[in-house]
Amino acid sequence: MKKIGVIFSLGLSVLLLAACGKIGDSTSTGNNVAKNSSSGYQTTGQNSDSEYEGVIKNGKYLTSKARGVGVAQNSDNILNLKSFEAGLTQLSKDQFPTDSYVFREGQLLTSATVEKWLDRKSKDNPDGLNPIDNGQKDANKRNPMYVQQLEEQDYMKQKDGKLTLSGITVGIGMNTKDYYEKEKYGATFTTNISKEKMVQEGQAAAAKVLSRLRNTEGVPNNVPILIGMYQQSSNDSLVGGSFYSYTVSKSGNTISSWNDVNVKSYVFPSTSTASVPNDNDETSFESFKKQVQNFFPNLAGVTAQGQYENKSLKGLHVNITTQFYSETEITSFTQFIAQTAKTYLPNGIPIDITVKGSDGTVQSFLAKKAKESSYYTHVFSSY
Amino acid sequence: MKKIGVIFSLGLSVLLLAACGKIGDSTSTGNNVAKNSSSGYQTTGQNSDSEYEGVIKNGKYLTSKARGVGVAQNSDNILNLKSFEAGLTQLSKDQFPTDSYVFREGQLLTSATVEKWLDRKSKDNPDGLNPIDNGQKDANKRNPMYVQQLEEQDYMKQKDGKLTLSGITVGIGMNTKDYYEKEKYGATFTTNISKEKMVQEGQAAAAKVLSRLRNTEGVPNNVPILIGMYQQSSNDSLVGGSFYSYTVSKSGNTISSWNDVNVKSYVFPSTSTASVPNDNDETSFESFKKQVQNFFPNLAGVTAQGQYENKSLKGLHVNITTQFYSETEITSFTQFIAQTAKTYLPNGIPIDITVKGSDGTVQSFLAKKAKESSYYTHVFSSY
Structure with missing residues (x-):
């Protein structure tokens, strides 16, 4: 009776695997599902001590679940994307050193999630981090978009051929200038946002992001979460923006304090x-x-x-x-x-x-x- | 009487120098003309053993006297220009090693000279290396253009702060396909040239170039002249052409023998x-x-x-x-x-x-x- 059960389950798993089509080279037939999910990984190899290894899954680079969202947000000044991502990785290196952590593109927040968060709050989008549209068109009367971009990076530790999530970094890009149109394809107008207001709105957004992340499936309560705040540069700038502060949450879902970053381009x-x-x-x-x-x-x-x-x-x-x-x-x-x-x-x-x-x-x-x-x-x- | 003569000649040389306009920093007033021409030089410095230092004169790079001629000739396939020049320098390195020679862009042949040589022979242009226009438009009846490009490179030796011409390299680019139009802005037709014909025409052109170079002012009879023969690649090629032979003339103006080059891209x-x-x-x-x-x-x-x-x-x-x-x-x-x-x-x-x-x-x-x-x-x- 027991023997038949084993044969049956083996037969089933072969069927299931066959149905998946291509099977990764490192996955031998008959492994259980739990082992599969942790063993199909390789890393890119590390050519420079100062760079992270990246994660490869079943022979392909494990791209971000929110891949491409950043590119769309930064079409006006691509330098903001480049400097945002380079700066975010740089901040992470202090917290999660390259010799003991492996870099994984964000796997917790999907494109749909990030797009919702970056949009305005509305009846249809309660999770929007930007304020509701108050209907005003005047630069000083409307509610500007404060939060411009958001990116998640995962930092993993390798042990016994498994990768465990051991750190998360989130970068939040804040506007000091919000560009908008009064009508579609019309002229571009600008709402200026004071540094104080930007910092205040950024801290509010970061608090929500931290709390939501802690409640996301697969995020242990004691994984350190680094949140870096970035000031976008204006559209006509020849350099990208810069990080102005960061916080590290060791556990829990409240932010206790912020550290200044005095880096500027x-x-x-x-x-x-x-x-x-x-x-x-x-x-x-x-x-x-x-x-x-x-x-x-x-x-x-x-x-x-x-x-x-x-x-x-x-x-x-x-x-x-x-x-x-x-x-x-x-x-x-x-x-x-x-x-x-x-x-x-x-x-x-x-x-x-x-x-x-x-x-x-x-x-x-x-x-x-x-x-x-x-x-x-x-x-x-x-x- | 003698003293007056010296004062007079000093005064004259100051006048002459002033008339030249800008005087190089390294040229102090009162130097005689011969010294001037050899002392205003610096070199670029050598960052890699495998590259030549280049010549700087009065703070500026000494560009070729035929600067830009190559670019115009190669507009159809720029790869021919890049690989021609890289290959020519490579051939030269065996003959004139980078540790004892300094590279100078060609100073003997001017744009006007090179352009004349590359053109067809005619009543107005007796020096043309390409055959006369026989008036035919048919691909197999017309006289094709055999010689496509020509470049001079000079190799100098440094001694006592002076640079002496110690080697010359000339590259000659030969067609196996000559592209032409039957009427201005018309369709492009092609005359195919056999490898044998290309080699034969190339040797005839090289003999003329050597003899003309030896008769050029500033070229001592015993300076080695390296002539490299290059086969142009076709316009649709994704690699440039290649050198197929070379000769070195130690002195005199006849070519005794050719060496094969078996390098191809x-x-x-x-x-x-x-x-x-x-x-x-x-x-x-x-x-x-x-x-x-x-x-x-x-x-x-x-x-x-x-x-x-x-x-x-x-x-x-x-x-x-x-x-x-x-x-x-x-x-x-x-x-x-x-x-x-x-x-x-x-x-x-x-x-x-x-x-x-x-x-x-x-x-x-x-x-x-x-x-x-x-x-x-x-x-x-x-x-």
């Missing part, structure tokens, strides 16, 4: 209305720019994004654009930039330099890590 | 009409491609250019294009590629991998040198 060269926090960096950049700009008879455009923590420069992304007339010009220019950057640009911070032709194609690339003094160089060639 | 994956010389490489590439292609739910495009010497693969440029939905996807993908490339792609050759988004923007980049086993990786980020 700036554009080089600085202008009369937007100057970088440290004059010395501007002088260094200007000297570098002058050398590089005049290398060819035709001018080269030289700009940069710099990230500051208080008054201290933490990193530079330099962009150089010029017209090239030959491969040899690209090679010579790249070697010259490597020397010039070493001489003029600040030491002790990570710097990368991208060199583009006048058609926007990347022609060469230079980079150094914080502790390196010389630049890695690469010229994009063709056979 | 191929596209991966191979097709039924164009397969790579070594099946194992194709298998490796296909395995790599399969792993990478299926990483995301959406497919990634994976292609490569490979360079072969006979049946031996000498290098790979891999191109991967896919749609990304977040920065974290780019980071995870890049780490995965680094591991997968290490596992599947051939060892012992230089490989670089460029990862682009669906809009064509470069998102990340991986590379290894021939002797390295791990890949250098870089994700293009934004603040």
Whole structure:
């Protein structure tokens, strides 16, 4: 009697597996369901200590349950998406170090959930984090959209070939400018939001998000949840926005305190209305720019994004654009930039330099890590 | 009497210098003319042992006297320009090693000269390397254009702060397909040129070029001249053409013998009409491609250019294009590629991998040198 039961259940599981179509290589026939769900995983491998390994399931990257939501929200300034995600990962690294955690794209909040939360509150959408539409069209009378984007990241620990959810990070992007139209396809108007109001609305939204997350299936009460608050940059900005505060909830669903983040991005060269926090960096950049700009008879455009923590420069992304007339010009220019950057640009911070032709194609690339003094160089060639 | 003479000549040289307008920083007033011409030089600095330093004169890169001629000639397939110039520099490295020679863009042949040489021979243009227009429009009756492009590179030796011309390289690009129109803005027709005819016409052109170069002012009779012969690829090719032979003239103006070059470029994956010389490489590439292609739910495009010497693969440029939905996807993908490339792609050759988004923007980049086993990786980020 017992024997027949075993044969029957084996037969059933083979049937079930066959019905699934493709079976992952690491899943051998006859495993029980519980084991399947934890063993079909691999990781991407870690090529750099400073990056997380990612999760691969049944041979494919485990993409976010809310994949693509961020792209749609940020169509006006894609820099906000890039800097938001890079900054969120950076914040997470302090809390969930890359040597002991594996990164998993958010699996708890679905596209539908995130879209509802980011929308206005209404009869049909009680979960909206943005205020109800009060019907007003005037910039100062309407209720603006405060919350612009939201992203979940999961941090896993590996043990006995299983991955366990061991940390969650949520980033919330807040507007200081809310762009809106009075009629469809009409002109764009702007409601300005004060920094104070933004912080206040952000804390209210974060409290709701934390409480909802704790009540989500699969989220243990004692998993640390990091919430990072991000201020979106305006649509005409040449750098993305920045994180201004964060909180870590060890357990439970209330937020006890917030920590300030003093990281902000700036554009080089600085202008009369937007100057970088440290004059010395501007002088260094200007000297570098002058050398590089005049290398060819035709001018080269030289700009940069710099990230500051208080008054201290933490990193530079330099962009150089010029017209090239030959491969040899690209090679010579790249070697010259490597020397010039070493001489003029600040030491002790990570710097990368991208060199583009006048058609926007990347022609060469230079980079150094914080502790390196010389630049890695690469010229994009063709056979 | 003698003293007055010295004062007079000093006064004259100051006048002459002032008339030149801008005077280079390194040129102090009162130097004689001969010294001027050799001292206003700097070099770009050398960031990689395998690249030449380039020449900077009065703070600016010394661009080719025929700058831009190559770009105009290659408008149909820009890959021919890139691979022609990269290959020419590569040929030169064997003859004029990077540790003892400095690279100078061609200063002997001007745009006007090169344009005349590349044109047809005619009453107005006795120096044309291409045959006279016989008036025929039929593909097999007309005289095709055999010589498509021509480039000069100079190799200098540094001694006592002076640069001396110590080697010249000239590349000559030959057609196997000559594209022409029967009437302006009309359809494009093609005259096919046999390999034998191409080689024969190329040797005749090279003999004229050598003899003319030796008679050019500033070219000593005993400076080695390397002439490299390049076969242009067709307009629809996804790789550039290749060098098929070269000769080195130690002195004098006749060519004694030619050396074969067995380097050729191929596209991966191979097709039924164009397969790579070594099946194992194709298998490796296909395995790599399969792993990478299926990483995301959406497919990634994976292609490569490979360079072969006979049946031996000498290098790979891999191109991967896919749609990304977040920065974290780019980071995870890049780490995965680094591991997968290490596992599947051939060892012992230089490989670089460029990862682009669906809009064509470069998102990340991986590379290894021939002797390295791990890949250098870089994700293009934004603040």
